[in-house]
Amino acid sequence: MKNKNAIRKIIFSFLLKIFIWTAIVVTLILVLINLFNNMDFQWLFEFSPSVYYSMRGAFYYVSHSLGCYGIILGIWLIGTSIILYFYLRKVFNYYIETISKEALNISNKDVKTIELPNELENIQATFNILKLDYEKEELNAKDNEQRKNDLIVYLAHDLKTPLTSLIGYLSLLNEIKDMPKKQREKYLKIVLDKSYRLEDLINELFDITRFNAEKIVLKKETIDLNLMLDQIVDDFYPILNENNKKVVTNYEKKITIYGDSNRLARVFNNLLKNAIYYSSDSKINVDMKQKNNIVYITISNKVKNVNNEDLQKMFEKFYRLDNSRTSKTGGSGIGLAIAKEIIELHKGKISSKLDNDSISFNVELPLN
Numbered sequence: 001m002k003n004k005n006a007i008r009k010i011i012f013s014f015l016l017k018i019f020i021w022t023a024i025v026v027t028l029i030l031v032l033i034n035l036f037n038n039m040d041f042q043w044l045f046e047f048s049p050s051v052y053y054s055m056r057g058a059f060y061y062v063s064h065s066l067g068c069y070g071i072i073l074g075i076w077l078i079g080t081s082i083i084l085y086f087y088l089r090k091v092f093n094y095y096i097e098t099i100s101k102e103a104l105n106i107s108n109k110d111v112k113t114i115e116l117p118n119e120l121e122n123i124q125a126t127f128n129i130l131k132l133d134y135e136k137e138e139l140n141a142k143d144n145e146q147r148k149n150d151l152i153v154y155l156a157h158d159l160k161t162p163l164t165s166l167i168g169y170l171s172l173l174n175e176i177k178d179m180p181k182k183q184r185e186k187y188l189k190i191v192l193d194k195s196y197r198l199e200d201l202i203n204e205l206f207d208i209t210r211f212n213a214e215k216i217v218l219k220k221e222t223i224d225l226n227l228m229l230d231q232i233v234d235d236f237y238p239i240l241n242e243n244n245k246k247v248v249t250n251y252e253k254k255i256t257i258y259g260d261s262n263r264l265a266r267v268f269n270n271l272l273k274n275a276i277y278y279s280s281d282s283k284i285n286v287d288m289k290q291k292n293n294i295v296y297i298t299i300s301n302k303v304k305n306v307n308n309e310d311l312q313k314m315f316e317k318f319y320r321l322d323n324s325r326t327s328k329t330g331g332s333g334i335g336l337a338i339a340k341e342i343i344e345l346h347k348g349k350i351s352s353k354l355d356n357d358s359i360s361f362n363v364e365l366p367l368n
Helices: 002-038 042-047 049-065 067-107 118-175 181-211 225-235 237-242 261-278 308-313 335-345
Strands: 221-224 246-251 256-259 283-291 294-302 349-355 358-366
Touching: 002 067, 067 118, 118 181, 221 225, 221 261, 225 237, 225 246, 225 261, 225 283, 225 294, 256 261, 256 358, 261 283, 261 294, 261 335, 261 358, 308 349, 335 349, 335 358
Parallel strands: 246 283
Antiparallel strands: 221 256, 283 294, 294 358, 349 358
């Protein structure tokens, strides 16, 4: 409303000045014409007869050739053009100042919506979209920061558990020199398991601290995707065997692509690890096919307690599907976010889909 009133005032002021200018021009011209017609200007004749006759001739020519109305119109147009120029500049300055001022409100929390004059409704719509995006990004940033802080607190707490166990069992092994072999082997296995868990937790801390600071740079080479996926599946054999699960692969043909083997291996390693830990069934499917110049890889499994809200947040930084941390499923929540970044750097796409009690992660990669 404030913007509308300002424009109305400018327009009203412009029209008023045009009206006043028109009245002045008409009055002045009529007065001058009357003076020239009714006064003989004898003093000018006495001063210089040649000047007197020249002026009378010029006036006669102008008044009879152009006419009275022509003179008025010409002078009026010149003055109106000058007034119009200054008011147009004033209007443009007003619009520019308004846009500049409202642009600052994009990041102003106290301003709910940005309002501009009707003539700038397209810019107003764009500003409001930018404001919503800014607020959304700010909320996401705060949410991510809170998640990161929570995870660091959880990880710091979790580090104590395997560390305490390590110290306890190593102390026993050190103190009891004649410990039975069977019991010693049992304690050594526990120490080894706790050491692996400690390593995982430390790696998670490194991942969290590196995620924002590290810029991923690809080192591309020719990759045998079939071989890569088979090797990753083989690496998970101990965990699969421990959890009574298996991976079933289905490849249409041998496929090679040009990409960063280490980065892509990390993507599929993360997707398979999540499938193993969160699968509610013993079977995990890995399917791969090629259509034109795109490779489609799908990793799917059965799940429980997963909804569409979880699906939308899975690729956000520090989001964990399982909020309770356990020794097996406690992750940093950045695996999928990193996977998405790596796939997009390869000019590909990654998405997730929920179908009843099955979840699938779909990766699309160009061959080159």
